[in-house]
Amino acid sequence: MAPSVQFPGNVFFYLIFVSALVFFAYSAYVRIYLLLLGKPDLRLDRLWERIVSFVPLVLVIWRVIRPRYWYSGVLHLAIFWGFMTFQLNTINFFLEGFSDDLSFMSWASAPWLAYFPVMQAFEILTLIGVVMALARREIYKPPRLSLNWDARIILGFIGILMITDLFAVAFQIAIEPFSHSERAFFSNAMAETFKGTDVDVLKAWHTTFWYAHLLDFLLFLNFLPYSKHLHIFTAAPNVFFRRLQPTGVLQPIPNLEEQEVFGVGRIQDYTWKQLLDGYTCTECGRCQEACPAYNTGKELSPKEISHQLRQQLLVNASDLLPVPVLNINVTGERGVPLTEAMGFNPIWDCVTCGACQYECPVFIEHIQAIMDVRRYLVMDEARMPETAQATLMQLEQRGHPWRGTPLGRTSWIEEMGDVPMFDGSQEYLFWVGCTGALSERNVLTTKAIVRLLNQAGVSYGVLGAEEGCCGDPARRLGNEYLFMLQAQQNIELFNTKGVKKIIASCPHGFNTFKNEYPQFDGHFEVIHHADLFAQLVKQGTLKPQEALAQKITYHDSCYLGRHNNLYDSPRRIVAGLPGAEAVEMPRTGAQSFCCGAGGGHMWVEENPGKRINQERTEEATATGAQIVATACPFCLQMFEDGIGAVPEAAEREIKVYDVAELLDMSVAPASAVPEAAKADPPQGQSEEPVQQ
Ligand code: SF4
Ligand code: SF4
Known part of the structure; x- marks a missing residue:
């Protein structure tokens, strides 16, 4: 009344x-006008899914009320x-x-x-x-x-x-x-x-x-x-228009060959949805708390990246708008290049692990925002860490990222002998991957996978010398053009050879084939070896028998777990090993902590701060486990490197194995144990090691 x-x-x-x-209308006009300066991005796919998920995600604010x-x-x-x-x-x-x-x-x-x-x-x-x-x-x-x-x-x-x-x-x-x-x-x-x-x-x-x-x-x-509480208006549309693809998927540059500028060098080069992300950040800091780079003392904070999306748009609004702009509560200097506002080091610190995106209550998409600027740095300004430049050159010249490796693509085949070549008659192409073929330690995993495939009678073949790089390193290091060429070449090869199903032993290749090749019209059924072997064990085709009475902790690879929701299969393999005792690390499953190798960081020098793999190795060591199990060749190498740097882990001689190696030891001990076990932690590999 x-x-x-x-x-x-x-x-x-x-x-x-x-x-x-009137004043509110003016403020809203300024913000909407700025938003619409962003590049187009149609976010209406899977409309029904968007509508149905709106209820728990927005009305029950499901992500805000996580138990933690x-x-x-x-x-x-x-x-x-x-x-x-x-x-x-x-x-x-x-x-x-x-x-x-x-x-x-x-x-x-x-x-x-x-x-x-x-x-x-x-x-x-x-x-x-x-x-x-x-x-x-x-x-x-x-x-x-x-x-x-x-x-x-x-x-x-x-x-x-x-x-x-x-x-x-x-x-x-x-x-x-x-x-x-x-x-x-x-x-x-x-x-x-x-x-x-x-x-x-x-x-x-x-x-x-x-x-x-x-x-x-x-x-x-x-x-x-x-205020940052602008999210009261923008959170609901931001959640509704979120990307529904797995979080590890990077978007292609549309009509790449016709572009004059690649990636994002100015704030208005982002899409409208990315700018909406900036308006929506609540500054809750959950992303920052989960970020491995931030947690190990690097300059990157995903919260700051989101903050910059908004600040850079508003601080430069007067240059972008036809009306005077009132800027209150905005920090930053007008006209500073975006690459400087975001910072060179933070852009290169990101390991694309997705922990930020998993935690963000309003579905902000940090990875693409960071990678867009990384693309600009690489493709427009040729500014990147020396190790990234060397890796990209190596990829262009040699078709793989492993500088200095003495191995060739078929060395392991020559050692093993009798590995079937894919000729279109087999059910699966087993994609070995650069690391699986060219890194001495990971070759052991490749051989274990082949033994298990043979043992289970799986119909498969490999490409041998015809295999190239899947493209993940080039894309994550910001060279979208090189990635596009590699993807197109592989898709053409797969189609020519009649490939329908692919077994991938590397989660990065798995993610690229499964989620990113469809962007180039490459549609294949892709399975990770952990998933395949878990199924074969369940069916009784592979029977673990030799006891492995060890405490084992499984480390989730970001590209298998968080980005592709594959958590159970590797754990089922570990749990099925006779005598094995599985223990979990505190940060596990979707909240797992990266090993530090994603986003091309397997080959890029880590900026000052604690090493990410050291932090994770300490966590694994604290569980009391004697074995760290992984399902990723990068994680495996990162842990072996980390064990050398963590005195307790080195003293206890903690070993790292791929789940395929563990299964191989138990299923076919006569062939597997000697080779895997005699591999003393192979710190001194002859190929270029993990960057210190
Ligand atoms: S993807 Fe990982 S490293 Fe990159 S900002 Fe997010 S949490 Fe940090
Ligand atoms: S978790 Fe999301 S909302 Fe919270 S600070 Fe990070 S980006 Fe902003």
């Missing part, structure tokens, strides 16, 4: 209401739902401002009476959420949060909004109780305490709280576009 004393009257209401709306962040989840649920429920009241409030007759719910109507107790309960709930949020910021102060004034102001606005409404209703009841006013249970109880107060005083208080509520709401509305 509008205030019974309307000093200075409705003129005041109209004035502030219209001014606030339960406190934050509870407070956000309280504020989110309290605020949503409150909006019906807000609409009614403004209608009342124009005229009591316009209010679509008269005090005594049935819907209003039903809504009243619910709304008051949610107002209390919202206040509890606000207090919890303030306690988190002012007392617990988790390092991942940005403890700036922005959040305090917003929490203040929300708290005042609830309090002023509760008081306005309480004074209204005290002036003149309405029918069933007891349903406004909290305000009704407050009204009891005002009994005996002069009615004119009550009216003055009612008017004061009514206008305070109005002003608070309008100020709150107008502060939002200038």
Whole structure:
């Protein structure tokens, strides 16, 4: 109900209401205009899936309320739902401002009476959420949060909004109780305490709280576009338009051969969706807390990358817009090249592990944003770490990334003998991969895989000297053109040879064939060897028999686990080894910590800070395991390198094996154990080692 004393009257209401709306419209125009400067990106595929998943992801804010962040989840649920429920009241409030007759719910109507107790309960709930949020910021102060004034102001606005409404209703009841006013249970109880107060005083208080509520709401509305809480408007569309492909997939540059500029060198070169990501970042810091680069003292913070998306757009808005731009709460210098604003080192620190994207409650896509700038650095400016440049040259000249290897693509075949060549008659092409063929340690895994395939009677063949690089290193190192050529060559070869199904022993190749070759019209059924062998063990085709009485911890490769949701098969292989005891590391499954080799970092020098593989090896060592199992050749090498750097791991002579090697030892001990076991941790490989 509008205030019974309307000093200075409705003129005041109209004035502030219209001014606030005009200013909000201007702020919204600026932000929408800037967003639409972004490149096109159609995000309407799998529409039904988007609609169905909207309910848990947005209405139940499913990602916000993960158990690890339960406190934050509870407070956000309280504020989110309290605020949503409150909006019906807000609409009614403004209608009342124009005229009591316009209010679509008269005090005594049935819907209003039903809504009243619910709304008051949610107002209390919202206040509890606000207090919890303030306690988190002012007392617990988790390092991942940005403890700036922005959040305090917003929490203040929300708290005042609830309090002023509760008081306005309480004074209204005290002036003149309405029918069933007891349903406004909290305000009704407050009204009891005002009994005996002069009615004119009550009216003055009612008017004061009514206008305070109005002003608070309008100020709150107008502060939002200038705050990180812009996500209140943008989170829902950002989640709806999220990419539904696996997170490890990089997008191609459209019409690459016709482009003059590659990647992203200016903020407006991002797509509209990437710019929306910038608006949506809540600065919760969950991505940063999970990031292996940040955790090991590198310059990269994925939270800062998201922050820069917004800051760079707004700080340069005056150059991009036809109207003057009011910039409040924006940091950064206008006109600074994007590569400098984001930072050369942070762009190269990223190992594309996807931990940030898994944790982000609003589905921000950090990897593509980082890789777009990396592409620009490589393809437009030729600026990259020396080791990245050397690897890309090696890929161009020799067709593989392993500088200095004494092995050829077929060395292992010559050693093993009798390995079938793929001729189109077999069911599977076994793609060995550069590392599986050219790194001495990983050749042991390749041989174990071949023995198991033979033992199980799988119909397969290999390409031998015809095999090239899958393209993952070139793409992750920012040379999209080289990747495109490699992908096209492989697809042509596969089609010529009649390849339909591929066994990949490297999760990076697996991801590339399965998820990225379709971008170039290469459609193949791809299986990782861990998945295939887990199936063969389940069917009884492969029977582990030799006891491996060891404590084994399995490390999830990012490109198998987080990026491709393959967590169980390797674990089932380990669990099925007679006598083996499986133990998990604290960061496991989807929350696994990268080994440090993704994003081309197998061959790129790691920036100063603790080595990522050392951090992960320490975690594996702390489990007490004697064996670290992996299903990735890069992880395997990273762990072997890490064991050398972690004294306890070296003292305990912890070994690292691919799950295929472990299965091979147990299934066919006579052939497998000697070779795998006699491989003392092969630190001194003759090919170019993991970068120190
Ligand atoms: S992908 Fe991994 S390394 Fe890159 S920003 Fe995200 S968490 Fe950090
Ligand atoms: S990018 Fe996502 S996880 Fe990171 S701070 Fe922003 S909202 Fe939080």
